[in-house]
Amino acid sequence: MNVATPVETLVTDHLDLWTTALKRKSAAGRGSSSKVELYGIKKLRELILELAVRGLLVPQDPNDEPASELLKKIDAEKARLVKEGKIRKDKPLPPIAAGEAPFAIPAGWALARLADVINVLNGRAYKKHEMLSEGTPILRVGNLFTSNEWYFSDLELEPEKYIDDGDLIYAWSASFGPFIWQGGKVIYHYHIWKMEFFSKADVDKFYFRHYLQVISASIKASGNGIAMIHMTKVRMEKLVLPIPPLEEQRRIVAKVDELMALCDQLEQETDASLGAHQTLVETLLSALTSAADHAQFASAWQRIAGHFDTLFTTEESIAQLKQTILQLAVMGKLVPQDPNEEPASELLKKIEAEKAKLVKEGKAKKERLLPPVGDADAPYRLPQGWAWIRLGQCGVCSTGKTPSTNEPKYYDGDIPFIGPGQISIDGELSAPEKFVSEAGLEESTEAKPNDIFMVCIGGSIGKAAIADKRLAFNQQINAIRPIQISSKYLYVAVSSKHFTDGVIAYATGSATPIINRSKWEELPVPICSIQEQIRIVAKVDELMALCDQLKSRLADAQITRLHLADALVERAIC
Numbered sequence: 001m002n003v004a005t006p007v008e009t010l011v012t013d014h015l016d017l018w019t020t021a022l023k024r025k026s027a028a029g030r031g032s033s034s035k036v037e038l039y040g041i042k043k044l045r046e047l048i049l050e051l052a053v054r055g056l057l058v059p060q061d062p063n064d065e066p067a068s069e070l071l072k073k074i075d076a077e078k079a080r081l082v083k084e085g086k087i088r089k090d091k092p093l094p095p096i097a098a099g100e101a102p103f104a105i106p107a108g109w110a111l112a113r114l115a116d117v118i119n120v121l122n123g124r125a126y127k128k129h130e131m132l133s134e135g136t137p138i139l140r141v142g143n144l145f146t147s148n149e150w151y152f153s154d155l156e157l158e159p160e161k162y163i164d165d166g167d168l169i170y171a172w173s174a175s176f177g178p179f180i181w182q183g184g185k186v187i188y189h190y191h192i193w194k195m196e197f198f199s200k201a202d203v204d205k206f207y208f209r210h211y212l213q214v215i216s217a218s219i220k221a222s223g224n225g226i227a228m229i230h231m232t233k234v235r236m237e238k239l240v241l242p243i244p245p246l247e248e249q250r251r252i253v254a255k256v257d258e259l260m261a262l263c264d265q266l267e268q269e270t271d272a273s274l275g276a277h278q279t280l281v282e283t284l285l286s287a288l289t290s291a292a293d294h295a296q297f298a299s300a301w302q303r304i305a306g307h308f309d310t311l312f313t314t315e316e317s318i319a320q321l322k323q324t325i326l327q328l329a330v331m332g333k334l335v336p337q338d339p340n341e342e343p344a345s346e347l348l349k350k351i352e353a354e355k356a357k358l359v360k361e362g363k364a365k366k367e368r369l370l371p372p373v374g375d376a377d378a379p380y381r382l383p384q385g386w387a388w389i390r391l392g393q394c395g396v397c398s399t400g401k402t403p404s405t406n407e408p409k410y411y412d413g414d415i416p417f418i419g420p421g422q423i424s425i426d427g428e429l430s431a432p433e434k435f436v437s438e439a440g441l442e443e444s445t446e447a448k449p450n451d452i453f454m455v456c457i458g459g460s461i462g463k464a465a466i467a468d469k470r471l472a473f474n475q476q477i478n479a480i481r482p483i484q485i486s487s488k489y490l491y492v493a494v495s496s497k498h499f500t501d502g503v504i505a506y507a508t509g510s511a512t513p514i515i516n517r518s519k520w521e522e523l524p525v526p527i528c529s530i531q532e533q534i535r536i537v538a539k540v541d542e543l544m545a546l547c548d549q550l551k552s553r554l555a556d557a558q559i560t561r562l563h564l565a566d567a568l569v570e571r572a573i574c
Contacts, residue, residue, distance in 0.1 A: 041266050046214075048259045052252050053211045055106035055244060057259075064245035067110035070202050071243065074117055077199035087119060087198075093238065100240045102215075109244050115237035117203065118168075121160050121194040122233065124187065130155065137186040139163070144192075145175045153187055160196075163188050168195040168205045170212060172231040176220040178212035180205065193233070204249040210256060211241060274314070281317045285324040289331065297333060318551050325543045326496045329536045330526050332383035334543075341529040344387035348527070351393065351484045358483075364396050373524045379498045386528045392521030394490055395482040399456075399517050400473035403436060403443035413437030417444065418473040420455040423463045427495065436472050444472040445479070450487035452480050454494060454503070457514040461507060462500040466491050478520050489533035492540055493525050 051057040081087045093113045101111055114120070126138060135152035143150060163169055164185045170178050173191035188194060195212075197203050212219075219231055219239075244252065284304050291297035304311065312318050328334045358364035373388035382388065391397070400418075403410035416432040417440075423429060436444060447453065451467040456478045466487055473479060482490045493499060502523045507513035528536075 041263050041270070044266075045260065045263050048256060048263070049210050049214050052256050053207075053214050053242065054103055055109060055242075055248075058248065058251045058255050060106050060108055060248060061245075062108070064108055064247045066108045067243040067245050070246055071110055071112055071116065073202050074199045077202070078116075081198065090115065096240055102240060102242060105242050106244075108248070109242055112241050112243050113237065114239040114241055117197065117241065117243070118208070119196040119198060120233055120237055121196055123190040123192045123194070124157065124161050125190045126151070126153065136162075137184075138189060139181075139183070139186040139192060140189040141171045141173060141175055141191045144171050144177070144179060155187070157187060160194065161187055163194050166205075168197075168209055169193065170195055170236075172219075172236065176216045176231070178209045178216070180209055193236070202246060204246065204253055206253040206256075207244070207249040208241070210253070215239070277311075277314065278316055278320075281311055281320055284311070285320055288324060288333070289327050291333075312550055313554065315551065315554065318547055318554070321550075322544060322547050323497055325540060325547070326492055327498065329540050330493045330496045330498075331380060332386055332526075332528065332532075334539050335532065335535045337383050337385055337528075337532065339385070341385065341531050343385040344389075344527045344529065347484060347529060348387060348389055348393070351395075354483045355396070358396070367392065367397075370522060377524055379502075379524065382526050383528075385532075386526055388524045389527055390521060391480065391494070391523045391525050394485050394525055394527070395480045397478065397480045397517060397521050398445050400445045400475050400477045400479070401443065402474045403440040407440075407443075409437060410440030410443055411436055413440060415441050416469070416471050418447075418453065418471050418477065420458060420460050420463065420476050423453060423455060423460070423465045423477075425460075425463060427463075427465045427491065429465050429468060441472050444474070447471045447473055447479050448481065450482070452482065452487060452491050452494060453477050454479070454520070456503075456517070456520060458512055461513050461515065462503045464491060464495050478517050484530070485527065486530065486533040486537060488537040488540075490525070492537065493527075499523060499525065 048057065078087070082089045093115055096111050096113065105111065130153055131138065131151035132154060133152060135154040138151045138153050140151070162185055163181050165182050167181045168178060169181050169188065170176075170193045171191065172193060178195070195208070197205065197208075219236075284300065287300035288297060288304070291300055312321055325334070355364065355367075359366050370390040370392050373390065378388050405411070411434060413436050415436050415438070417434040417436045418429065418432055421430075422432050447467040447470070449467055449469055452464060453467065453473060454464045455461050455476060457476045467479075480490070503515055503520070504513065506519045506523070507515040527533075
């Protein structure tokens with residue numbers, strides 16, 4: 001019979017639509033959230049299996065031999081094996097009560113206890129001295145899920161203690177699940193059962209693997225133990241299985257294989273789509289920062305603006321957009337210049353005069369003379385009226401220090417003590433784990449509101465933030481107190497890609513990168529008039545707020561899609 005059920009049509013149509021959509025996105029270089037799409041495919045796989053083992057994925061054929069006849073053949077074969085002494089005669093299993101059926105089974109199906117169909121064989125426990133570095137491999141639960149570490153044995157065991165290619169097995173402790181083993185002849189650990197069919201000719205082992213996979217979560221939930229959940233053999237043998245006719249088992253397996261292959265294709269297309277999407281975003285955004293003149297910039301922006309809703313649909317693309325905004329800001333491409341404003345060269349004179357005054361008053365130490373930024377050091381050309389200066393020329397720099405932890409008087413005060421862990425990738429300061437006293441502050445380094453921090457060591461090197469209150473900070477952080485320069489503008493400058501690339505380029509050490517303060521102070525920074533700095537900060541704040549709105553909508557959409565994926569499965573199997 002070739003007539004598809006309504007549910008089968010629903011599932012296959014859904015797959016067709018999803019496949020088509022993903023192909024279009026991959027071809028266009030568009031994408032959306034990988035976690036959401038892959039989660040949706042995972043839920044779709046679960047749905048396919050649920051529908052399959054409930055008889056909803058392929059049609060029933062009244063010409064199939066009913067499963068009741070199948071069970072008679074299995075029972076006869078089981079009796080023969082007992083008579084020949086190949087298996088033991090077990091105690092009779094209790095009859096299946098009306099309420100034990102997992103669902104209403106289709107016509108032609110039958111219910112049976114697991115032990116009516118499958119001989120559940122225990123693995124073997126091994127003592128430490130029996131686990132060797134060579135011999136026959138010992139299959140443990142970890143080898144099925146996470147571990148590539150193998151032990152071996154030289155023991156000669158009875159045949160039932162071995163498994164080989166094609167055997168159905170079940171892991172029943174800590175991690176749960178069925179497998180068709182394909183790893184060659186091995187001994188199996190006692191946390192694994194060998195599921196040996198009494199009559200292999202009358203069952204399709206892949207159907208039973210699918211059913212055990214569907215119910216594994218409930219098997220684990222019903223298990224014993226707290227530190228390590230496990231299932232007992234007696235309880236496993238009493239599980240009620242819905243048994244389709246043999247021909248329908250085969251049709252189910254074939255349909256599941258077909259649909260799972262489509263899911264595999266969807267996953268590959270999702271990965272390819274996301275890679276192409278990110279490449280397109282990076283390419284288009286780099287066209288903005290590399291534009292040689294206003295006409296090129298306008299052309300690049302027009303291309304982006306025309307596809308804004310499809311380009312910025314992932315967290316990665318929004319983060320890339322934020323970074324581009326920062327870079328455009330310090331390249332003078334975000335707001336127009338005003339030729340009537342004081343040039344940066346005059347601002348630099350004011351900074352130098354203010355620093356000299358602080359040194360004379362004893363409020364700052366005399367600093368070393370930093371070399372001017374030559375053409376070879378300038379990362380890019382600046383607009384008229386701008387200038388390159390060294391970071392150290394922008395204010396007073398310092399490095400943090402940790403007060404001795406052997407002195408209780410230095411701690412438990414009310415002054416927050418900041419380390420790299422309190423600086424987020426987005427420049428936010430989180431609540432500190434430690435506070436210092438006034439005495440502790442004297443042994444540390446003080447930051448005042450509007451000082452700028454930057455992590456100078458480790459995996460988070462380059463993260464920056466602006467102090468919002470009086471703080472102390474440790475030796476993994478450098479800080480600068482801007483003079484005659486907007487703190488928010490300088491934060492934008494040191495957060496831009498060219499500056500953070502410079503931090504990494506000048507850092508030493510491969511395992512743990514570190515940039516010393518001298519090198520940090522020498523990094524070039526672009527400055528403009530204070531009026532333009534204020535306009536730049538206002539524009540950056542405006543655009544960053546829009547980016548945050550995009551990210552918020554994306555998060556809301558993800559939550560909605562996750563709920564829809566869950567609801568789809570729940571409704572389909574009700």
